[in-house]
Amino acid sequence: MPHEVLKIDGLTKLRSGRPVLRDVSLSVAAGERVALLGHNGAGKSTLIKIALGLLSPDGGSVRVAGAVPGSGPARLATAFLPEAVSFHGALTGREQLSLLARLAGTGTGPVAGLLERVGLADAADRRIRTYSKGMRQRLGLAQVMLGKPAVALLDEPTSGLDPISRQDLYAIIDELAAQGTAVLIASHALTEVEARTDRIAILRQGELVANDTLRNLSRRAGLPTRLRIVVRGGLADQMAAETGGTRVNGASVDVECGPDTKMEALRRFASMPDRVEDIEMTPPGLEDLYRHFAQEGKQ
Numbered sequence: 001m002p003h004e005v006l007k008i009d010g011l012t013k014l015r016s017g018r019p020v021l022r023d024v025s026l027s028v029a030a031g032e033r034v035a036l037l038g039h040n041g042a043g044k045s046t047l048i049k050i051a052l053g054l055l056s057p058d059g060g061s062v063r064v065a066g067a068v069p070g071s072g073p074a075r076l077a078t079a080f081l082p083e084a085v086s087f088h089g090a091l092t093g094r095e096q097l098s099l100l101a102r103l104a105g106t107g108t109g110p111v112a113g114l115l116e117r118v119g120l121a122d123a124a125d126r127r128i129r130t131y132s133k134g135m136r137q138r139l140g141l142a143q144v145m146l147g148k149p150a151v152a153l154l155d156e157p158t159s160g161l162d163p164i165s166r167q168d169l170y171a172i173i174d175e176l177a178a179q180g181t182a183v184l185i186a187s188h189a190l191t192e193v194e195a196r197t198d199r200i201a202i203l204r205q206g207e208l209v210a211n212d213t214l215r216n217l218s219r220r221a222g223l224p225t226r227l228r229i230v231v232r233g234g235l236a237d238q239m240a241a242e243t244g245g246t247r248v249n250g251a252s253v254d255v256e257c258g259p260d261t262k263m264e265a266l267r268r269f270a271s272m273p274d275r276v277e278d279i280e281m282t283p284p285g286l287e288d289l290y291r292h293f294a295q296e297g298k299q
Helices: 044-052 072-077 093-104 111-117 133-144 163-178 190-196 214-221 236-243 262-270 286-294
Strands: 004-015 018-029 033-037 059-064 078-081 151-155 182-186 199-204 207-212 225-231 252-257 276-282
Touching (some): 004 044, 018 059, 018 182, 033 044, 033 163, 044 151, 078 133, 093 111, 093 133, 151 163, 163 190, 190 286, 199 286, 214 286, 225 236, 236 252
Parallel strands (some): 018 207, 033 182, 033 199, 151 182
Antiparallel strands (some): 004 059
């Protein structure tokens, strides 16, 4: 089993005497991609700042590759991409990445290949002041890839990227995980992280209220699956009345069923070929689960 590279135990952080994080325990193993979700103010950025050694915890402990956050070994093991990445505008992309490579001790050999990988080869010798926000974000991602970090902390990494660039970014995240990097992604882009992460962690008012795979969270929440029944020959009203479903249009009926009754309902409708033309199944997605777990004031 992969070892835990980022390990957070009972983390508590106070601000003006009020808890920003309360007894949070979370780990990310080598090669694992974990999405960290939560409303603004839920504590995501505070957790990342503590993992970077920029803030000190008021309780609990954090270890990065076995080291204390902010220590020399922890900094060498960690790559960070903030939401609003900033570089020296007078440098070119190649100069900036070469400088960072030398500081990281990796040498400048990988620079050209990394600029190519993040789609900046043609802009490598332009001044960064001429870069768009998305281009600066790409340069930041190239920085993250330097030196094969043990941990990558990504704060809203797709900010400022167009849809194609977002797909490219997640492909690079997959490469990082495949080489053994533990990846923690703080994001509001639920539809993106739903398919591209291994586990979902949700913070609500500083407390970790969910931490599991999407499948297990779905089971725990017990949210209904929607079946859209495409009905033959004007029988939608009759089918809606018989099933307690909702007529969507002249040919379809929506029926909700729980996790324990889904298969039974599918079999029942599939046994009506004279009345049912098609069945579309929509299970609860990450947006549904996020609303369930992150709802403010929820007990």
